[in-house]
Amino acid sequence: MKSTKNIYSDTANLDRRKFLTSVTKAVGTSVILTFPRLSFAGKFWPKNYALTVQQVIAIILKEIPGAPFATTVDQLRTGTMDQMVTGIVTTTFPTLEVIEQTAKVGANFIIAHETPFYNNQDETDWLEKDEVYQYKIALLKKHNIAIWRFHDYWHAHKPDGILMGTLSTLGWEKYYNPENPRLLTLPNPVAVKAIVALTKEKLGISTVRLVGDLKQNCTRIYMALGYMDSKRQIAAIEEFKPDLFISGETREWETVERVRDGRRMGQKTSLLVLSHAVSEEAGMQYAVKWLQPKVPGIKITHIPAKNPFTFV
Numbered sequence: 001m002k003s004t005k006n007i008y009s010d011t012a013n014l015d016r017r018k019f020l021t022s023v024t025k026a027v028g029t030s031v032i033l034t035f036p037r038l039s040f041a042g043k044f045w046p047k048n049y050a051l052t053v054q055q056v057i058a059i060i061l062k063e064i065p066g067a068p069f070a071t072t073v074d075q076l077r078t079g080t081m082d083q084m085v086t087g088i089v090t091t092t093f094p095t096l097e098v099i100e101q102t103a104k105v106g107a108n109f110i111i112a113h114e115t116p117f118y119n120n121q122d123e124t125d126w127l128e129k130d131e132v133y134q135y136k137i138a139l140l141k142k143h144n145i146a147i148w149r150f151h152d153y154w155h156a157h158k159p160d161g162i163l164m165g166t167l168s169t170l171g172w173e174k175y176y177n178p179e180n181p182r183l184l185t186l187p188n189p190v191a192v193k194a195i196v197a198l199t200k201e202k203l204g205i206s207t208v209r210l211v212g213d214l215k216q217n218c219t220r221i222y223m224a225l226g227y228m229d230s231k232r233q234i235a236a237i238e239e240f241k242p243d244l245f246i247s248g249e250t251r252e253w254e255t256v257e258r259v260r261d262g263r264r265m266g267q268k269t270s271l272l273v274l275s276h277a278v279s280e281e282a283g284m285q286y287a288v289k290w291l292q293p294k295v296p297g298i299k300i301t302h303i304p305a306k307n308p309f310t311f312v
Contacts, residue, residue, distance in 0.1 A: 051295060053109055053146045054081035056088070059294050064153045072152040073115075077122050078137070079146020085109045085298055088291070090284045092277045093305035094147050096136060101303045103143040110147045111291075113154065113162070113226075113284050114277075122149070154287065162225055165286025166279070169202050182223045183240055189217035192244060192270055199246070204304075205278045207311045211259045212270020218243035225279045230254035237262070237269050246272045248279035277305045 051059075053076065061067040087107030091098045094112040102110055115122050117133065127133035140147070154161040160181055167173045167184075175184040193214040199205060222242040224233055226249070233255045237245055250256060250273060259271040285302040292300050 050084045051298060052081065053079060053083055053085055053148065056085055056109065056295060056298070057081075057148060060150070060291065061153065063294075064156055065158060066156065067153060069152060069156075073120060073122070074149045074152050075122070077116055077147045077149060078140045079109070079144070083108065083144065083146060088295070088298055088300040090150075090287045090291075090300065090302045091305050092280050092284050095305050096139065098303050098305055099136070099139055099143070099145060102145055105299075105301050105303075107299070107301060108143065108145050110145060111150045111284075111287065112147055113149070113151050113280055115149070116147050150284075150287070154283070160283075161287055161290065162280050162283030163223060165283035166203070166223070166225055168286060169282040170198060171202070182236070183242065184221045184223065186219045186221065189219050192216045192218060192272070195221075195244060196272065199272070199274060203274065203278055203282060205274055205307065207309075208275075209273040210270065211256055212244070212263065212272075216243065216268065216270055218270075220244075221246060224248065225274075225283070226276055230258075234258050241267075242269055244270050244272060246274065246279075248274055249276040275307050275309065278307045281305065 057076075085108065087102075087105060088109045088111060089098065089102045089105070089107045090111050092113045094110050094114075094116040098110065098112075102108070116136070117124055117127060124133070155163075159176065159178065163181055164173065164176065167176055172184060175186060177183065177185070191214070192210070192212060195218060196208055196210065196214065200208060220240065220242040221244045222236055222240055224236070224245065224247045228247070228250075230250060233245070233247065233250060236242075237255075237258065245255075245259070247255065250271075256271065256273075259269055262269060281304050285304075288300045288302045
């Protein structure tokens with residue numbers, strides 16, 4: 001597989017010794033930088049001192065239990081570790097529109113939850129002759145934009161960054177249970193119709209899909225934001241028997257049919273499908289609030305990928 005990791009030239013490489021010397025003078029102490037772990041806390045950075053992509057990633061990884069992982073999709077997909085960060089953008093999907101907006105706000109580092117190259121492993125050999133891939137690479141190169149995926153690590157954060165961002169946006173953070181993070185128990189029954197209205201309003205979703213009854217009351221809600229394999233979804237429905245299963249996306253011939261058949265035989269679980277990007281966007285917006293104090297000299301902007309679908 002051809003790697004995109006070093007897709008740009010080495011012209012952005014730093015004189016590390018000179019950089020370390022200036023950092024040491026700035027913070028007034030002896031500093032040794034390592035990657036992926038930093039030898040000092042992010043709070044010691046001078047507010048206006050620039051960081052490299054590598055240093056920002058290292059600051060993030062210090063907050064993730066067990067990091068760095070031996071295997072993860074969270075890799076630098078474009079750009080170089082050595083380039084100086086002019087600004088950071090968080091998003092779910094690094095779409096062409098997001099890349100264009102990133103350049104407009106003067107940022108050159110996108111922290112994206114999902115793949116830029118249309119497959120989970122970001123393999124690119126099969127895309128070499130694809131016109132859209134070529135255009136996207138050229139646009140990233142033109143603006144010298146680095147993309148780093150923040151998927152596995154953000155979910156591994158305690159609490160899960162995507163989940164907590166979504167719960168906070170919905171006003172449900174008080175129902176979070178660290179012993180079983182995805183399962184919420186509401187203190188009072190709430191109708192599915194009211195939950196649909198809440199998700200649409202707070203998450204900015206124009207249209208959702210439901211398998212179930214809008215009048216049904218819910219107290220137990222299972223959160224499967226983004227994508228979860230259908231076998232895991234169905235297993236969770238069987239184990240926890242939630243009143244409502246909220247999914248980012250699912251294949252229509254798998255969990256959807258399992259819920260429909262279950263309801264036909266008398267089971268009460270309803271399925272609410274939000275769509276992938278919008279179901280996790282609040283979690284990447286939450287990442288701005290989480291990361292900004294750790295890199296106070298760098299502006300962080302959230303640019304939503306939005307729902308790709310037009311409902312007609």
